[in-house]
Amino acid sequence: MDALEIAQRSTQTMWSKDVASPHVGMQIDEVAPGFAKMSMDVADYMLNGAKICHGGYIFMLADSCFAFACNTHNDMTLAQGCNIDFIRPAMLGDTLVAEAVELSRGRKTGVYDITVSNQDGKLIAAMRGKSYASGKPMLEAESE
Numbered sequence: 001m002d003a004l005e006i007a008q009r010s011t012q013t014m015w016s017k018d019v020a021s022p023h024v025g026m027q028i029d030e031v032a033p034g035f036a037k038m039s040m041d042v043a044d045y046m047l048n049g050a051k052i053c054h055g056g057y058i059f060m061l062a063d064s065c066f067a068f069a070c071n072t073h074n075d076m077t078l079a080q081g082c083n084i085d086f087i088r089p090a091m092l093g094d095t096l097v098a099e100a101v102e103l104s105r106g107r108k109t110g111v112y113d114i115t116v117s118n119q120d121g122k123l124i125a126a127m128r129g130k131s132y133a134s135g136k137p138m139l140e141a142e143s144e
Helices: 002-018 056-070
Strands: 029-030 035-039 077-086 095-105 109-117 123-133
Touching: 002 029, 002 056, 002 109, 035 056, 056 077, 056 095, 056 109, 056 123, 095 123
Parallel strands: none
Antiparallel strands: 029 035, 035 095, 077 123, 095 109, 109 123
């Protein structure tokens, strides 16, 4: 398998076990080694008391995208820490697009930048995530 196929198969495996991301309407738009792109429409149940998208849902999209990006190497990887900055509000009906890009990946730890933009390309949030790889493969060993 080449690196792209490993990324795609790892994503399929992880998505098949993910209950939270599809529950709020997220979808995976693209994956490649060290990269993921996901989207989500802002629904009415996501609005807070100010009638804007609750930051928790924006973080959830960024965090899910981060998780898929750092798990594209067939090594079960978890978040070690994240920091997010909210730039502007997301509104009801917006389509949010998150992109996670691997900045560095060592034997055990990695650093990822994640942006969340709306359908007009306006930056909604920026997150930096740090990952920790378990050393356990995502994919089952293939029989010959």
